Amino acid sequence: MIDMDTLLLTAAVLLLVTLITGLVRALIGPSLQDRMLSIQLLGTGGVALLILLGLLLKIEALVDTALVLALLAAVAAAALTRRETPHD
């Protein structure tokens, strides 16, 4: 029987590997929107990894960090897509 920590740690490593895979899209693009999708994925994956690390290292504040990332998950997309008011 494997213990809990090893299991969670393996999950964290595998999760990181999938995030690295997803980040290839940020590298190859081609469009800015494609790259931004990759950031979006890293945001969600980062939330997941923070939760796992919080359980593993027994630091509850990492859930607060995940909360902060979750609250700000759409800021980058909004900052990319907003248009400025026209000159008068």
Added chain:
Amino acid sequence: MTELLGSLFILASLAFFAAGSIGLLRLPDVHARLHALTKADNLGLGLLVAGACLIGGHLLLALKLLLVWLLVMFASAIAANLIARHAMKDGEES
């Protein structure tokens, strides 16, 4: 027992994260990639949060985790929409 169930949830969530990443990499254009990303990602995080709630044990933590999940779903749905529209406008202009 709850811990075992929790770890099963977490392992299952990995499959969805992997699907999201691979979809992001393999699908042909922005809109298709968007689809893979949002669907798989939210389900993945949902399962992971469920697992963490079972393992973590106490109520306050579970509530916080639930809030995190809801916020990510809310934000990423809107972000996906913004990116999709932006990509469409770019397509028209070029």
Added chain:
Amino acid sequence: MMLTQLIFGIAGGLLFAMGLRSALIRESLLARILAVNVSGAGIFLAFVAIAYRGLEETPDPVPHALVLTGIVVAVSATALALALRRRLEEADDE
């Protein structure tokens, strides 16, 4: 020295050198601003690696406090640099 400290210490050193090199040889101002930030992050990483004491131990709080203020000051310095860059471009136009 713990292996973790070694791994992140080396990474910090490489980031520092990488960032400094780009900051010196790049012509684009924006690229230079990014480079200085990467270089600073390398130093932060080395500080936090030095503070690390092990999986269960509480780390040294002094470097953490230094890096915390450093992160906030770095972003405000970046904003100042970006504002300067914008002003320079405007001045070129006139």
Added chain:
Amino acid sequence: MEITLWHLLDSLLAILLLGLAWSALSGTDLKRGVVLFMAFGLLLSLIWARLRAPDLALAEAAIGAGLSGALLLLALRDREKSENKAGQPMSLLRLATVLLMLLLAASFALAYVTAVTSNTGGRLAGLAFGNLEQSGVSNPVTAVLLNFRAYDTLLELAVLLAATLGILALGSERRPFRRPGVLLGALVTWISPLLVIVAGYLLWTGAHAPGGAFQAGALLAAAIVMLRLGGMTSEQLPHPLLQGWLLASGIAAFMLAGYLATFHDLAFLQYPAGWAGLLILLIESAAMLSIALSLGLAYLGGSPSGWDERSSRGKRS
């Protein structure tokens, strides 16, 4: 030393960080560089979490996800002819730079090894933990920032203020954004109040758990960024005069608390016994507000429109 799964995780994190930094700095496409740098910032936050530095992870998450990305994406819009591409490296400097790099890398390694191996003797960590009970708070990082090394923090706030004054002096703000659509409007209306609540929570909890003025200030600044993205104009900010006071309030509260001590025959910034906890909370609240406004104004990119009117009115009278 034993190699475990943790070291695999560490190596993956470190390699990914280096890879992102390398690709962010190497290409000639600035857009690509900025997006990869944003990924770099998010990853840094995960690494702080891994290295048991939740205080840093919180601050980096707020800044990386809420502030620096938005700032850089905005900067991409005013790229000019001279900078359409990131530019080729200048060849003349190359050899000199490589030599300099080698020298610096060597001194960095030396400094690092010295710092890590000189574990014996009276390290500051021991001092900090030993005096934690008298500091007025139980989060050691907050204790270092607001009590043991309060001088440093005071000066950091001064640096922050100086940078903001620089931005304000350089010109007027960027154009505000158009009115948001339904979806973005909903996002801004729901998330901004939550950001303010979480910032308040982080400020309060900073006394005994990770959090504090810097994290809360960064998060509050992210709230300003969010409101700005939702079409906020600078007229909706507090009155310019109040803004000025808010910008200075962090330093002012610090100085006031510092001088208060001198009336009790204590040194500057040495808090009277029993008062430390309250004083720290007051200073932190003020510091949070000035950090938030500093970084928020930094996102506007220059002095808000109201500031110009005030200064011209001042000249006329």
